[in-house]
Amino acid sequence: MAEAVQEQAYDWSEYRGVLIYVEQREGLAKPVSWQLLGQGRRLADKLDTQLFAAVIGAQVEHLAQDAVAYGADRVYICEAEELRDYRTRPYSRVMMQLIEEVKPEIVLFGATATGRDLAGAIATHLPTGLTADTTELDVEPDPSRLLLASRPAFSEKMMATILCKQYRPQMATARAGVFEALPRDNQRSGEVIRLDNRMQEEDIAAKVLDFVEDQASVNLEEAEIIVAGGRGLGGPEAFRLLGELAAAMGGEVGASRAAVDAGWIGHEHQVGQTGYTVRPKLYFAIGISGAVQHTVGMSNADCVVAINKDKDAPIFQVAHYGIVGDLFQIVPALTEEMKRRKAAGMQAMHEEGEVGA
Amino acid sequence: MLHIVVCIKQVPDSREIRIDPATNTLIRQGVPSIVNFYDLHGLEEALRIKEETGARVTVVTMGPPPAEKSLKICIGLGADEAVLVTDRGFAGADTLATSYVLAKTIEKVEQEWGKVDIVFCGKQTLDGDTGQVGPGIACRLDLEQLTYVSEVKQVNAEQRTVQVGRKLEDGIETVETRMPVLITALKELNQVRRASLPGMIRGHRYKPTVWTTADFPDLDRARIGLKGSPTIVAKTWVPEAKSVNCQWIDGEDAQAQANQLYDGLWDADLPARLGWVQGGASHG
Numbered sequence: 001m002a003e004a005v006q007e008q009a010y011d012w013s014e015y016r017g018v019l020i021y022v023e024q025r026e027g028l029a030k031p032v033s034w035q036l037l038g039q040g041r042r043l044a045d046k047l048d049t050q051l052f053a054a055v056i057g058a059q060v061e062h063l064a065q066d067a068v069a070y071g072a073d074r075v076y077i078c079e080a081e082e083l084r085d086y087r088t089r090p091y092s093r094v095m096m097q098l099i100e101e102v103k104p105e106i107v108l109f110g111a112t113a114t115g116r117d118l119a120g121a122i123a124t125h126l127p128t129g130l131t132a133d134t135t136e137l138d139v140e141p142d143p144s145r146l147l148l149a150s151r152p153a154f155s156e157k158m159m160a161t162i163l164c165k166q167y168r169p170q171m172a173t174a175r176a177g178v179f180e181a182l183p184r185d186n187q188r189s190g191e192v193i194r195l196d197n198r199m200q201e202e203d204i205a206a207k208v209l210d211f212v213e214d215q216a217s218v219n220l221e222e223a224e225i226i227v228a229g230g231r232g233l234g235g236p237e238a239f240r241l242l243g244e245l246a247a248a249m250g251g252e253v254g255a256s257r258a259a260v261d262a263g264w265i266g267h268e269h270q271v272g273q274t275g276y277t278v279r280p281k282l283y284f285a286i287g288i289s290g291a292v293q294h295t296v297g298m299s300n301a302d303c304v305v306a307i308n309k310d311k312d313a314p315i316f317q318v319a320h321y322g323i324v325g326d327l328f329q330i331v332p333a334l335t336e337e338m339k340r341r342k343a344a345g346m347q348a349m350h351e352e353g354e355v356g357a
Numbered sequence: 358m359l360h361i362v363v364c365i366k367q368v369p370d371s372r373e374i375r376i377d378p379a380t381n382t383l384i385r386q387g388v389p390s391i392v393n394f395y396d397l398h399g400l401e402e403a404l405r406i407k408e409e410t411g412a413r414v415t416v417v418t419m420g421p422p423p424a425e426k427s428l429k430i431c432i433g434l435g436a437d438e439a440v441l442v443t444d445r446g447f448a449g450a451d452t453l454a455t456s457y458v459l460a461k462t463i464e465k466v467e468q469e470w471g472k473v474d475i476v477f478c479g480k481q482t483l484d485g486d487t488g489q490v491g492p493g494i495a496c497r498l499d500l501e502q503l504t505y506v507s508e509v510k511q512v513n514a515e516q517r518t519v520q521v522g523r524k525l526e527d528g529i530e531t532v533e534t535r536m537p538v539l540i541t542a543l544k545e546l547n548q549v550r551r552a553s554l555p556g557m558i559r560g561h562r563y564k565p566t567v568w569t570t571a572d573f574p575d576l577d578r579a580r581i582g583l584k585g586s587p588t589i590v591a592k593t594w595v596p597e598a599k600s601v602n603c604q605w606i607d608g609e610d611a612q613a614q615a616n617q618l619y620d621g622l623w624d625a626d627l628p629a630r631l632g633w634v635q636g637g638a639s640h641g
C-alpha cells in the first residue's frame with residue numbers, strides 16, 4: 001500500500017530521451033550498436049522524444065556520423081588516448097557523467113561481455129534497475145512512459161517482462177541479432193557534442209596488455225545462416241561437407257553437443273542450452289535428432305531445414321522443411337545446386353541491369 | 358597471506374525445469390538444487406591460488422537455509438570458512454539488492470577474518486542469469502573489476518597484482534590490474550576437482566557461520582529484498598510453442614530434393630533477405 005502511494009509521487013519529467021551505448025573496438029562498431037539504435041528509434045518515436053548515442057574511444061569520430069546515419073538525433077562523443085581500450089573505470093566514469101547531465105529516461109547496451117560489464121557497474125553507481133539480456137523492448141506511452149523489457153528465463157523456457165517503476169533511467173542490456181538496424185541514411189542530420197575525459201592514465205589501475213583476435217572465431221550469435229551438424233555426421237570429415245554448404249550460402253557452421261563432445265568440432269560451434277542461443281534467418285539441422293537441449297538454442301530461427309534419415313526424429317517438429325534421407329547424398333547436392341543458383345542469379349541480375357540501362 | 362572470497366549461489370538445475378502444459382507454470386518440484394557451476398570454477402581457481410601461494414578461502418552465499426548444503430560442498434572441496442547470509446527480509450532481491458547484501462557480507466568477512474584481496478564470482482547463474490551481481494559488488498566495494506575471465510595468468514602477492522585473460526566475443530584480452538580485485542569466472546578457467554573423502558567428511562561435519570539482518574547493525578532496510586529492488590517482474594509467460602508445420606521435401610533423389618527445397622526458400626523470398634542476390638530487395 002505504502003509503495004503504491006510512493007509510486008504516484010515520482011515526477012520523472014526531467015528524464016527524457018533514449019540513450020544507446022555504441023560499442024566499438026579499434027574504431028569498428030559492433031553490429032548490435034546499430035541494431036539498438038534501430039530499436040531505440042522506434043521507442044523514442046513512440047515516446048515522442050529524442051534518440052541519443054554515446055561513442056567512447058580513441059579516434060572514433062567517424063562513428064558519430066555513423067550513429068546519426070543509423071537514427072540518432074544527437075551523439076555524445078568522448079575521445080581520448082586513455083579510452084582506446086575498453087576498461088570499466090574510465091568508461092563508466094564517462095557514461096555516469098553523461099547520464100547525470102543528459103538525464104535520459106532509457107539507456108540500452110548490447111548484452112555483450114563489454115556491455116554487461118559496463119551496464120552492471122553503472123546501474124549500481126546510479127543506482128537504478130537493470131534488466132539483463134532482453135529480446136523484446138517496448139514502451140508504454142504517456143503518462144507512465146515505462147520500458148517494457150522482456151527476456152527469456154529458465155533456459156529459454158519462459159519469458160519475463162521486467163519493469164523499473166521507481167528509478168530513472170530505466171536500463172537494459174539487449175541481445176545481439178534480435179533487433180533490426182535501420183537502413184543507413186547518410187542524408188540524416190544530427191548534432192554531435194563532445195565530452196571531456198576526466199580520468200588520467202595514472203588513475204587507471206587496469207592495463208590492457210594485448211588482445212588476440214580469435215581467428216577461427218565463429219560468430220554464431222550474429223550469423224544469418226547456420227549449417228549445423230550432429231552425431232549423424234559420423235566423424236570430423238563430414239563437417240567439411242557442411243563447411244562447403246555453409247560457404248556456398250555465406251553462413252557459419254554449428255553443431256550439436258554430441259558432435260562437440262566427440263571432438264569433431266570446437267565448442268565455439270555448439271548450439272543449445274550449454275552452447276549458443278542463435279536466431280538466424282535460416283538454420284540447417286543435419287544429422288541432429290532434436291533433443292530439447294539443442295532446440296532451445298535454435299527454435300527461434302526464422303526458417304529451419306532438417307535433414308535426418310529417421311522420419312520420426314523430433315527435430316522435424318521444429319522444422320519448416322524436412323528431408324528424410326542420407327545426409328551424405330543430400331548435402332553435396334544442396335551445395336552444388338546452391339552454387340548453380342547463385343551463379344544463375346547473378347547472371348539474371350546482370351541481364352536485367354543491361355535491359356534497364 | 359592472501360584472503361580470497363568466493364561468492365556462490367545455490368540454484369535449481371534449470372536444465373531440469375519443465376513447464377506444466379496445463380497451467381503454463383514452472384514445475385519446480387523435484388528439481389535438484391546445485392551449486393551454480395560457474396561459481397565452482399571460481400572456487401577451484403581460489404583453491405589453486407591457495408595451493409600455489411598460500412591463501413585463506415572464504416565462501417559466502419545469500420540464500421534460504423537449505424543453501425547450507427552448497428556451502429558444505431565447497432568446504433569439502435577445500436574452502437576454509439563458509440558463511441550463509443539468510444533472512445526473510447532478503448527475499449525477492451534483484452541484482453541491485455543482492456549485490457548490496459553481498460558487499461555488506463564481504464565487509465563483515467573482512468572484519469572477522471582479515472582484509473580481502475580477491476573476490477571470485479561466477480560469470481552468471483543458471484536461474485537469474487544476469488551476470489550483474491559481480492560488477493555490482495565490485496562497484497560497491499570499489500574493487501577492480503575483471504569479468505569473463507578464462508585464465509588467471511599470474512597472481513603476485515607481493516606486488517599485489519593479477520594478470521588474467523578475458524574471453525570476449527571476438528578474442529582474448531590480457532589485462533593486468535591491482536588488488537583488491539573481483540574476478541568473474543568462465544568455465545574455461547579450469548577443471549573443477551572432485552572432493553576427497555576426508556574433504557567430504559569435513560564438509561559434512563562443518564557448520565557454516567550464519568548471519569541474519571540482526572548481524573548487520575548498519576544495514577539499510579530500504580535497500581534489501583523486494584523493497585530494495587528497482588526491477589519488478591511484471592509478468593511471465595510461456596512463449597507459444599510455435600507449432601511448426603513441417604513441409605516434407607520428398608523428391609525422388611537428392612538433386613530433386615535440393616531443387617524442391619530451394620524453390621520453397623526462393624518462394625519465401627529468402628534469397629533477397631539473405632543477400633544471395635545482390636540488391637534483391639530493391640529490385641523486387
Ligand SMILES: Cc1cc2nc3c(=O)[nH]c(=O)nc-3n(C[C@H](O)[C@H](O)[C@H](O)COP(=O)(O)OP(=O)(O)OC[C@H]3O[C@@H](n4cnc5c(N)ncnc54)[C@H](O)[C@@H]3O)c2cc1C
Nearest residue numbers: 230231232256257258272273274275287288289294309327
Ligand atoms: C545438461 C545438458 C545440457 C545439454 N546441452 C546441449 C547443448 O547445448 N546442445 C546440444 O546440441 N545438446 C545438448 N545436450 C545433449 C542433448 O541432450 C543431446 O544428447 C544432443 O543434442 C544429441 O546430439 P545429436 O542430435 O547430434 O545426436 P543424436 O541424438 O545421436 O542424433 C543423431 C541423429 O542423426 C541422424 N543420422 C544418423 N546418420 C545419418 C545420416 N547418414 N543422414 C541423416 N541423418 C543421420 C539420426 O537419425 C539421429 O537423429 C545437453 C544435454 C544435457 C543433459
Ligand SMILES: Cc1cc2nc3c(=O)[nH]c(=O)nc-3n(C[C@H](O)[C@H](O)[C@H](O)COP(=O)(O)OP(=O)(O)OC[C@H]3O[C@@H](n4cnc5c(N)ncnc54)[C@H](O)[C@@H]3O)c2cc1C
Nearest residue numbers: 131132153419451452478479481482485486487488489490
Ligand atoms: C526469471 C528471472 C529474471 C530476472 N531478471 C532480472 C533482471 O533482469 N535484473 C535484475 O536485476 N534481477 C533479475 N532477476 C533477479 C536476480 O535473479 C536476483 O537478483 C538474484 O539474486 C541474483 O541475480 P543472478 O541470479 O542473475 O546472479 P548473476 O549476476 O548472474 O550472478 C553472478 C555471480 O554472482 C554471485 N551471486 C549471485 N547471487 C548470489 C547469491 N545470492 N549469493 C552469493 N553469490 C551470488 C555468484 O558468484 C554468481 O555466479 C531475475 C530473476 C528471475 C527469476
